[in-house]
Amino acid sequence: MNYERLQQKLSILADAAKYDVSCSSSGTKRKNTQKGLGNAVSGICHSYTEDGRCVSLLKILFTNHCIYDCAYCTSRRSNDTERAAFTVEEVVDLTMQFYRRNYIEGLFLSSGIFKSPDYTMERLVRVAKTLRLEHKFNGYIHLKTIPGASAELIHEAGLYADRLSMNMEIPTKSGLALLAPEKDHEVLKAPLKTVQEQIVVFKESKKQHKHAPRFAPAGQSTQLIVGAAQETDLQIIRLSNHFYKDYGLKRVFYSGYVPMLNDNRLPAIGTPVPMVREHRLYQSDWLLRFYGFDAEEILPDDHPFLDLDCDPKLAWAIRHREHFPVNIQIAPYKMIIRIPGIGTRTAKKIMKARKFTTLTLDHLKQLGCAVNRAKYFVAFRGPNAHLRYLTQDNFRNFVIAQTQTKFSDERHGQLVLF
Numbered sequence: 251m252n253y254e255r256l257q258q259k260l261s262i263l264a265d266a267a268k269y270d271v272s273c274s275s276s277g278t279k280r281k282n283t284q285k286g287l288g289n290a291v292s293g294i295c296h297s298y299t300e301d302g303r304c305v306s307l308l309k310i311l312f313t314n315h316c317i318y319d320c321a322y323c324t325s326r327r328s329n330d331t332e333r334a335a336f337t338v339e340e341v342v343d344l345t346m347q348f349y350r351r352n353y354i355e356g357l358f359l360s361s362g363i364f365k366s367p368d369y370t371m372e373r374l375v376r377v378a379k380t381l382r383l384e385h386k387f388n389g390y391i392h393l394k395t396i397p398g399a400s401a402e403l404i405h406e407a408g409l410y411a412d413r414l415s416m417n418m419e420i421p422t423k424s425g426l427a428l429l430a431p432e433k434d435h436e437v438l439k440a441p442l443k444t445v446q447e448q449i450v451v452f453k454e455s456k457k458q459h460k461h462a463p464r465f466a467p468a469g470q471s472t473q474l475i476v477g478a479a480q481e482t483d484l485q486i487i488r489l490s491n492h493f494y495k496d497y498g499l500k501r502v503f504y505s506g507y508v509p510m511l512n513d514n515r516l517p518a519i520g521t522p523v524p525m526v527r528e529h530r531l532y533q534s535d536w537l538l539r540f541y542g543f544d545a546e547e548i549l550p551d552d553h554p555f556l557d558l559d560c561d562p563k564l565a566w567a568i569r570h571r572e573h574f575p576v577n578i579q580i581a582p583y584k585m586i587i588r589i590p591g592i593g594t595r596t597a598k599k600i601m602k603a604r605k606f607t608t609l610t611l612d613h614l615k616q617l618g619c620a621v622n623r624a625k626y627f628v629a630f631r632g633p634n635a636h637l638r639y640l641t642q643d644n645f646r647n648f649v650i651a652q653t654q655t656k657f658s659d660e661r662h663g664q665l666v667l668f
């Protein structure tokens with residue numbers, strides 16, 4: 251093997267993969283079997299580069315050659331960039347060597363599309379299959395499903411990968427038509443539907459046959475680019491909601507667009523990466539998944555952008571003061587979790603504690619509540635002097651001033667995360 255050339259390829263193809271943030275390894279448990287190598291358990295694969303992007307796995311493209319010309323992508327065919335492609339054996343060998351040296355916990359393998367979707371997908375599948383069957387590799391494997399690849403190959407991919415993902419990238423049809431006219435939203439969604447159906451089928455057969463194989467046990471995910479196509483936050487949140495409800499996705503990842511390419515369809519090079527917007531979208535995503543919010547509750551039609559000055563739950567509470575104050579002693583769980591400053595874990599503790607105690611602000615603090623926000627929205631058995639602000643005209647500004655976040659001064663630029 252020519253290690254110098256391999257090193258070059260690694261440098262090119264790891265660099266090309268860094269803008270894909272959908273590499274979380276959460277949600278899987280793969281025990282070491284057959285005296286193989288490695289375990290994949292929740293949370294072991296998370297680390298971040300200095301610009302805040304997750305590179306916890308061996309995160310590479312199989313190739314950055316691509317037959318497509320998506321304006322936002324450094325691998326697009328018209329971009330004058332250095333190209334490379336691994337062989338199946340090279341990716342397998344790198345993964346095993348890195349794993350043995352404890353550099354990585356698993357593999358995140360994406361790819362440009364070369365020759366055809368099936369040609370590319372077949373190679374990704376062969377990597378995972380070789381790792382699992384020949385090398386008994388039990389570490390985490392995340393594979394991309396290539397849009398347009400056959401259902402048979404996607405099926406095979408799910409048998410060997412822990413997670414599958416297919417990046418939608420551009421959230422709106424009009425944005426996609428502008429930036430990637432060769433692509434189509436419905437074609438992109440097709441593999442997501444195939445994977446969802448297979449996950450259901452395999453889960454059913456697992457119930458009946460203990461030894462039935464698992465199919466993409468960590469589910470599937472996608473990534474949306476934020477800020478490349480003039481989409482609104484409401485459009486992004488609606489699409490995420492659609493994916494969670496209709497496609498059973500485990501995660502939607504949001505990636506603030508990093509302007510690197512000269513193209514008058516895109517934000518100019520030097521435009522700040524919308525990191526705070528990305529952060530607010532992640533917070534909204536939590537509201538969808540864990541707090542029972544609908545997309546339209548998070549943002550109304552006539553207000554389609556998230557408030558960058560405060561988190562979306564606080565913004566909702568400020569807009570809907572008619573629901574407050576919430577009586578902490580008797581309100582249902584679904585309302586307790588809507589109180590700003592109270593997360594699901596604290597809400598559960600409150601539900602237990604209030605059976606035995608008449609709760610006060612001090613109790614809430616002890617239970618883990620961010621009382622600097624919650625105090626304006628909760629009622630107790632006794633008086634709460636902070637409630638007098640709730641009906642003030644300038645309530646929003648007042649509350650935001652009192653609950654300054656670490657993002658307040660940096661909302662127009664790149665965040666310093668570490």
Ligand code: SF4
Pocket residue numbers: 316317318319320323324325326327361362363
């Ligand atoms: S198909 Fe994927 S790799 Fe190819 S140009 Fe488009 S986004 Fe980039």
